[in-house]
């Protein structure tokens with residue numbers, strides 16, 4: 001088991017990618033702390049995982065809520081080893097349709113949330129002798145996407161934050177990395193994965209030719225949390241089926257001699 005005796009906090013762990021990460025960490029021997037705004041779903045998952053898991057309600061966009069949760073976790077479980085900043089949300093509206101509140105919300109959840117959670121748990125990780133932080137970025141950390149200006153800006157910021165934190169926390173033996181998923185058929189993207197116009201088209205846009213599943217992300221999350229990646233920090237694993245760098249133009253298909 002790669003994470004035996006480790007304690008991991010997974011924000012947004014109650015659904016989709018976070019849920020898969022929680023289950024994978026538990027299978028690898030970690031105690032899993034599910035921190036989610038959806039207390040009911042988080043508690044249900046903790047019960048499903050079993051005795052080595054528990055849940056806390058938190059709104060990562062609210063610094064006081066994060067500090068309160070981190071204090072509770074520390075007093076009840078001691079110092080943690082792994083923090084996965086996974087919770088995220090997305091507003092789909094045109095640039096001019098984004099209200100100031102929409103913009104603030106996108107930055108608060110997707111960029112400030114990981115900042116608050118990391119600051120709240122870094123003293124904890126230091127006391128553990130070092131540790132790991134993983135930030136869930138996105139293909140939107142690398143390119144523009146239509147009707148998602150707040151989300152794209154926040155996720156682009158998060159990849160920068162990942163690199164900056166990796167430098168600042170290196171002295172304390174804390175590695176900081178990112179995972180950038182592509183199109184994953186979690187509740188976040190369920191409507192697109194099911195809709196006739198997008199289901200097959202979006203699947204065919206990557207080189208593997210299918211939608212990603214939340215479990216596709218879990219392997220990268222285990223790797224980055226374990227000692228197998230001990231020489232990796234300030235980096236990013238793209239789990240997107242080659243969507244970002246493997247583009248072909250219309251009418252341009254790979255040649256194959258059989």
Ligand SMILES: NC(=O)c1ccc[n+]([C@@H]2O[C@H](COP(=O)([O-])OP(=O)(O)OC[C@H]3O[C@@H](n4cnc5c(N)ncnc54)[C@H](O)[C@@H]3O)[C@@H](O)[C@H]2O)c1
Nearest residue numbers: 012015016017037038059060086087088138183184186188
């Ligand atoms: N699904 C994809 O295709 C995809 C692609 C790229 C990046 N991502 C990123 O991966 C991460 C996980 O996405 P997912 O697909 O599992 O989404 P999801 O919607 O299935 O799950 C998100 C979880 O975060 C929780 N959450 C939302 N706001 C919160 C808050 N303020 N405080 C605490 N918890 C909160 C939700 O309750 C939910 O449990 C997100 O950061 C998302 O941006 C997802």
